[in-house]
Amino acid sequence: MKLNNPFVTTGYVSPDYFCDRENESGQILEAIHSHRNLALISMRRMGKTGLLKHVGFLLNIQHENKALIYIDLMPTQSASDLLSTLGTALLHARHKEKNILEKIVAALSSLRPGFTYDSLTGQPSLVFNVATENDFNLGLRQLLALFITMRKELTIVLDEFQQVLEYPESRIENLLRPIVQENPQITFIFSGSDKHMMETMFSNPTRPFFQSVELMYLGPIVTENYLEFIKNHFNAAGFDISDTTILQLLEWCRYHTYYVQHFCNRLFAKSFLKINEENTNQLCLEILASYEPLYLTYRKLLTTHQFALIQAIAVENGVSKPLSGNFIKKHDLKSPSSVKTSLVALTGKEMLIRSNNTWQVYDVFFARWLEHTWKRLNL
Numbered sequence: 050m051k052l053n054n055p056f057v058t059t060g061y062v063s064p065d066y067f068c069d070r071e072n073e074s075g076q077i078l079e080a081i082h083s084h085r086n087l088a089l090i091s092m093r094r095m096g097k098t099g100l101l102k103h104v105g106f107l108l109n110i111q112h113e114n115k116a117l118i119y120i121d122l123m124p125t126q127s128a129s130d131l132l133s134t135l136g137t138a139l140l141h142a143r144h145k146e147k148n149i150l151e152k153i154v155a156a157l158s159s160l161r162p163g164f165t166y167d168s169l170t171g172q173p174s175l176v177f178n179v180a181t182e183n184d185f186n187l188g189l190r191q192l193l194a195l196f197i198t199m200r201k202e203l204t205i206v207l208d209e210f211q212q213v214l215e216y217p218e219s220r221i222e223n224l225l226r227p228i229v230q231e232n233p234q235i236t237f238i239f240s241g242s243d244k245h246m247m248e249t250m251f252s253n254p255t256r257p258f259f260q261s262v263e264l265m266y267l268g269p270i271v272t273e274n275y276l277e278f279i280k281n282h283f284n285a286a287g288f289d290i291s292d293t294t295i296l297q298l299l300e301w302c303r304y305h306t307y308y309v310q311h312f313c314n315r316l317f318a319k320s321f322l323k324i325n326e327e328n329t330n331q332l333c334l335e336i337l338a339s340y341e342p343l344y345l346t347y348r349k350l351l352t353t354h355q356f357a358l359i360q361a362i363a364v365e366n367g368v369s370k371p372l373s374g375n376f377i378k379k380h381d382l383k384s385p386s387s388v389k390t391s392l393v394a395l396t397g398k399e400m401l402i403r404s405n406n407t408w409q410v411y412d413v414f415f416a417r418w419l420e421h422t423w424k425r426l427n428l
């Protein structure tokens with residue numbers, strides 16, 4: 050498929066529009082070939098889902114007998130939802146099995162399977178009703194057994210896996226662990242954005258999944274490779290852009306994949322034949338203006354102190370010692386204890402994130418807007 054704009058901002062299209070991640074794809078493929086389960090962790094919007102879909106694409110062209118099934122747990126809210134999502138994925142997966150629907154319905158008849166149609170796509174989905182732990186155990190075992198009839202080797206990706214912790218069923222991890230172990234011919238990849246929750250699930254000795262998977266952290270795309278990718282796509286369309294301009298935009302987007310893609314998508318849409326710094330600066334302002342109504346509501350939702358703290362962190366472009374006297378004094382943040390309280394609140398709202406020992410505003414464009422509004426008033 051050829052796209053009018055090569056900078057994709059939702060989903061995965063094809064390797065042509067996917068930048069680098071060669072090492073990471075290789076690492077995941079190797080784990081799959083060696084039947085090792087993986088947990089993939091990164092900040093939101095860094096590229097986990099894209100990477101996993103890319104791996105699925107590569108696996109599909111390299112191996113006839115291997116398949117990757119992608120399950121997004123983000124919208125699920127219960128064990129019933131998890132089974133329904135898996136059942137629906139099985140229904141839509143490519144397999145030799147005829148009458149797959151009849152087989153699923155027969156195998157899971159005790160869970161009173163029903164049917165709904167997605168109001169947007171019109172695609173049919175399956176719905177199961179799980180009332181007890183036993184229902185869940187039985188349903189999951191039956192579904193996996195049907196999955197195994199599809200291909201010799203199967204990888205199941207459970208994306209945004211930390212979502213299972215939000216289910217009302219408190220023992221879901223205990224139920225999943227033995228079933229994962231019973232199915233060595235299925236490689237499981239658990240992917241998640243909540244570093245703390247994911248690490249607790251997989252590295253805490255008291256938890257069922259303790260040391261059962263290999264942890265893999267996904268960082269930003271290697272700068273030189275991203276630069277090449279961006280330059281090549283602009284040049285292929287006949288647009289000229291210098292390395293310096295690209296490096297500046299990467300820096301402004303904090304090398305965070307989604308923000309870089311979004312920026313480049315908008316820049317490409319402008320069809321400038323020769324892109325200069327003035328064009329990119331103008332676009333920065335345009336982006337901030339387009340998000341301003343949203344950011345003003347964020348401000349309303351925060352206390353005065355929380356807003357002052359998040360703005361201070363944005364102005365400093367990340368802070369490693371937010372409790373230090375210098376930082377507190379420079380930004381009028383009262384006391385270390387009030388900063389501590391606001392840090393906890395803002396982290397809980399996922400507005401701040403601590404990464405590599407530095408506190409950052411999670412949403413890059415919000416950070417740039419905070420910085421911009423501060424400078425407008427203070428410089």
Ligand SMILES: Nc1ncnc2c1ncn2[C@@H]1O[C@H](COP(=O)(O)OP(=O)(O)O)[C@@H](O)[C@H]1O
Pocket residue numbers: 057058059060061066067068069070091092093094095096097098099100242270306307310
């Ligand atoms: N390697 C890549 N090259 C180009 N675009 C990418 C790449 N990885 C991710 N993206 C894009 O960046 C955005 C965020 O990536 P996504 O995979 O959804 O992040 P996550 O799952 O970590 O939240 C998506 O729009 C996706 O299309």
Ligand SMILES: [Mg+2]
Pocket residue numbers: 094097098099208
């Ligand atoms: Mg994702």
